[in-house]
Every structure is written in structure tokens, then in C-alpha cells.
Amino acid sequence: ELGVERRFVPESCPRAVRPGDFVRYHYFGAFPDGTRFDSSYDRGSTFNVFVGKGQLIAGMDKALVGMCVNERRFVKIPPKLAYGSEGVPGVIPPNAVLHFDVLLIDLWNSEDEVQVQTYFKPEKCPRTVQVSDFVRYHYNGTFLDGTLFDSSHNRMRTYDTYVGIGWLIPGMDQGLLGMCVGEKRIITIPPFLAYGEEGDGKEIPGQASLVFDVVLLDLHNPKDGIVIENQVVPESCERRSQTGDFLRYHYNGTLLDGTLFDSSYSRNHTYDTYVGKGYVIAGMDEGLLGVCTGEKRRIIIPPHLGYGEEGRGKIPGSAVLVFDIHVVDFHNPSDSVGITVNYRPSNCTVLSKKGDYLKYHYNASLLDGTLLDSTHSLGKTYNIVLGSGQVVVGMDMGLQDMCVGERRTVVIPPHLGYGEDGVEGEVPGSAVLVFDIELLELVSGLPEGYMFVWNGEVSPNLFEEIDQNHDGEVLLEEFSEYIQAQVDSGKGKLAPGFDFEKIVKNMFTNQDRDGNGKVTAEEFKLKDQEAKEEHDEL
Numbered sequence: 001e002l003g004v005e006r007r008f009v010p011e012s013c014p015r016a017v018r019p020g021d022f023v024r025y026h027y028f029g030a031f032p033d034g035t036r037f038d039s040s041y042d043r044g045s046t047f048n049v050f051v052g053k054g055q056l057i058a059g060m061d062k063a064l065v066g067m068c069v070n071e072r073r074f075v076k077i078p079p080k081l082a083y084g085s086e087g088v089p090g091v092i093p094p095n096a097v098l099h100f101d102v103l104l105i106d107l108w109n110s111e112d113e114v115q116v117q118t119y120f121k122p123e124k125c126p127r128t129v130q131v132s133d134f135v136r137y138h139y140n141g142t143f144l145d146g147t148l149f150d151s152s153h154n155r156m157r158t159y160d161t162y163v164g165i166g167w168l169i170p171g172m173d174q175g176l177l178g179m180c181v182g183e184k185r186i187i188t189i190p191p192f193l194a195y196g197e198e199g200d201g202k203e204i205p206g207q208a209s210l211v212f213d214v215v216l217l218d219l220h221n222p223k224d225g226i227v228i229e230n231q232v233v234p235e236s237c238e239r240r241s242q243t244g245d246f247l248r249y250h251y252n253g254t255l256l257d258g259t260l261f262d263s264s265y266s267r268n269h270t271y272d273t274y275v276g277k278g279y280v281i282a283g284m285d286e287g288l289l290g291v292c293t294g295e296k297r298r299i300i301i302p303p304h305l306g307y308g309e310e311g312r313g314k315i316p317g318s319a320v321l322v323f324d325i326h327v328v329d330f331h332n333p334s335d336s337v338g339i340t341v342n343y344r345p346s347n348c349t350v351l352s353k354k355g356d357y358l359k360y361h362y363n364a365s366l367l368d369g370t371l372l373d374s375t376h377s378l379g380k381t382y383n384i385v386l387g388s389g390q391v392v393v394g395m396d397m398g399l400q401d402m403c404v405g406e407r408r409t410v411v412i413p414p415h416l417g418y419g420e421d422g423v424e425g426e427v428p429g430s431a432v433l434v435f436d437i438e439l440l441e442l443v444s445g446l447p448e449g450y451m452f453v454w455n456g457e458v459s460p461n462l463f464e465e466i467d468q469n470h471d472g473e474v475l476l477e478e479f480s481e482y483i484q485a486q487v488d489s490g491k492g493k494l495a496p497g498f499d500f501e502k503i504v505k506n507m508f509t510n511q512d513r514d515g516n517g518k519v520t521a522e523e524f525k526l527k528d529q530e531a532k533e534e535h536d537e538l
Helices: 058-064 170-175 282-288 393-397 461-467 474-491 500-511 529-538
Strands: 002-006 022-030 038-039 047-049 072-077 099-108 113-118 134-143 149-150 159-162 185-189 210-220 227-232 246-255 260-263 270-275 297-302 321-331 338-343 357-366 371-374 381-386 407-412 433-443 452-454 492-494
Touching: 002 099, 022 072, 058 072, 170 185, 282 297, 282 321, 393 407, 393 433, 461 474, 474 492, 474 500
Parallel strands: none
Antiparallel strands: 002 072, 022 038, 022 047, 022 099, 072 099, 113 185, 134 149, 134 159, 134 210, 185 210, 227 297, 246 260, 246 270, 246 321, 297 321, 338 407, 357 371, 357 381, 357 433, 407 433, 452 492
């Protein structure tokens, strides 16, 4: 009688051999005395055959039924279920009992389909693989007995391909459909949907079932555009970015599976660029349009609008990119100073102008609200002569036509502020500045070009009055003492906000026309006299 001894049975046996199945197995064939007459191992290939279709001796046909992949059986087959009274000339004598040590490697049926077992699926799955999509995935490829024949992990590179257009074996084309990014599944493929009777000519033998353990990392379609997901949009958005604007923004850049490849936060510096001018990848150029200052959005960029098939640095080829951005500020090179009057007193008659001496308080911040500086914290005002270059150009413009007690907000673009370089450690480069200003005091300046004016009639003997020792020459000390006396008595007025000694020295130098440190009567002229003489000459 047929004898079957199950010497090893695997813990997991999802499927057992049935009549009509195709099997691949290894075996040793021996006589009862131990003499070996055949071995598939010696030939270096499995024995491949249908079960229950008369392609095997009757005893083996029966002995294989019910076997699991990786099961090992010891089989004793009597002559009547083997080669009988005739035997096989030169190999198996008549009426021989045959012993077979069998290890089942593979089994499938011609009615099998691709089997898909998902063992991890992300909670969020906004999109699944469809025909003509391009995917990037990792895999381990094994035979049904667990033998590894290939792995993308070992190559440290994903397998990148289109799905459903014939670039893959048919079973993999089917098995990838419906997957989410991040999903993990086991795809079991019968040989007629894989490499068939011939195998691949290398690692995969003919008639082999294949098992792929797959994790999907990336997915897109060549027809995809960018996807924008708004995360935080400020309630107030007076202006949205347009082509030609200059943006400063922070970002985290990840792949679709969440792998971080870059971050401006890690460099502690915003990314600064023009929008719509080709300075950034096409998808980012598009994704940055229409944003507000303070807005946070996610921009998903397919590879044909990103870094393409080649990739760049830590970004692999054909990778979908995900940018989580936070817009810090933006401006346009054509922008001027923006002025918003928050409060103006009713008795606003005297307005600030060039040359006036101003005292004011301010809070300075970036466009996103980051505080840079405040005179309130210092407990003293900021004092300048308007239009004299003591502040950035934008502030000189923003303080014009202001009255005492007025409060206004002045927005200064970087080209009228601190430019591309900023102020190290204080103001970032290319930053838009916001000043909340309150004007506390205004001292009217002198007419343009004047550093000193008379409040009354000018003495006809002015030079003689200055020349106190009447030697016909005026020294700097004499000149300085005289001007100081006129200011103290209210007869004259110096330009406010400047150092007295510097003004007086400048005035003296203008009169000392030959530069010898002395002013003579011939050199001495009032400003209106100088103007008249120049006019006469012209």
C-alpha cells in the first residue's frame, strides 16, 4: 500500500494541493536499500507537473494531494502504483518499491487569479492607483516557498513605472491597482500572469508563482497639475501675491510618503524669491500665486512640474513633492511706501516737511507681526531731521505731511528700507517693514539750503559786529561766539536737530573762501548776496 509520512509541515498552510493543480517540487528517489536512482537536486531544477492528470505514476499523484508549500513528505510507493512488473529498463527493476523524499516548492491552478493581501493601509487615502498612473514603490520578491529572488531595498532605489500600460508583468499591473501611498500589500501572482513557462532567464525559473511584498511610496499621473490645500488663511487679506512679486516664506519639503528632504526652518532663514519668473520649479511658481501674508498652505507638485525624472540631491527621480509653506511677507519692486492714518487731531494745521526736526515714538515689526524694535521699550523718542538721510528713504517719505499727535502706520518695501542685505541680527534681508508711529514734537526747519536765518533785520555793519577786536579778520572762535549770542537772544535761528559746532564750522568754512582759517570783509557775504552775484554773472 501507499505510505505517506509527513516529516515537516509548516505552521501556515493557506492552500494544499488538489487534483488539477500544477506543482513544482524537489525530490530524492531511492530503493528500500537506500540506493538512489534519481534526484531533482542533481539536475538543479524542480520537477514541474500537473497533479491528478496522469502525468505522474499513480502513487505520486496520490501522495502529493493535500501537501502544503514547504511541506516535506517521505513516500513509499508499491510497484502496482509505480512502474509495476515492467519497471524502467536500466533504471528501475521490475516490481520495485520506490521511496521518495519530497519537498513542495510551488503550487498553482490554471484558474488562479492575482491574490492581494493588504496588511497596512493609512487612515487617509485621498487617491488610489489607476491605469496610466506612474508609481514609485519598494518591494521584496520571493517565490512561494519564501526564497528571495529580488529586492528594491537591496538596491536602495525604488522601482518606478507606469501601471496598466504593459510596462510590468500582467499580475503586477493588476496587483498595484487601488493602492494608496503608504499602503503595504502582498501580491501573489501565478506564473501565467508573470514570467510563464520560460521564466525570466535569470533568477526566476519557469512556471514559478511570485510573491511581492510591496509598499507604495509615490503616485501621480502625467496629466496632474499641482494640488493646493489651504491650511491657515488670515481673516484679513488685503493683498494676494501676483506674478513679479518677491516672496519670503518658510517651508518643509517632503516626499509623498512623508520623508523630509529639505526645510528652511532648519537653516533659520526664509526662502526669498520672485514668483512667476522661473526662479523656482514650475509647480512652486504656480503654487505661490494668490497667497496672503501669514497664509499657510500645502502645495503638492507632480514630478513633471518639480525635478522631473532625474531628481536633485535628496529628491529621487520622478518624485511627487509636498511643500508646507508659511508666507512671511511679499512685495513688488514697483511698490512705494504705504501710509495708513490711524488718528489725526482736529487742529492739524502744521504739517511736517523736509528740514523739520521731529520727535516720535514707533513700534517696528515685520509684515508677519514679528516685533523688531520699539522706542517705547527704550523710554525715549526717536529724533531726526526729516529728509536729511538720517533714516531709511521709506521712513523719510512716511513721515512727510504729519502733524503733532497724529498716529499712522507706514509700510516700507525693502528697496526703500534695508534692501537685500537687511541689518545683520536685526532686520532680515528683503524684508518689508511696518512702523506704527506717533509724532510727539515738531520743530520747523529752515528753508532748504539754509543752516542759519535771521529773525529780524540784519545789521548793515554785520562784519564789524562779528570782528570784535577790529583787526579786519574773523576767526572761528569769534564767529562761533557771535552766532551763539544771536541764537541765545532770539535774533537768529539755527537749523534744528544738528550739532551746533558742526553747523557753525560749516558756515565759517563757506565764508573762508581762500581756506586760510580767517574771514575778511572781502570774503564775507550773506546768502542772498551770494545768490544775487551769481545771478548777475549769469
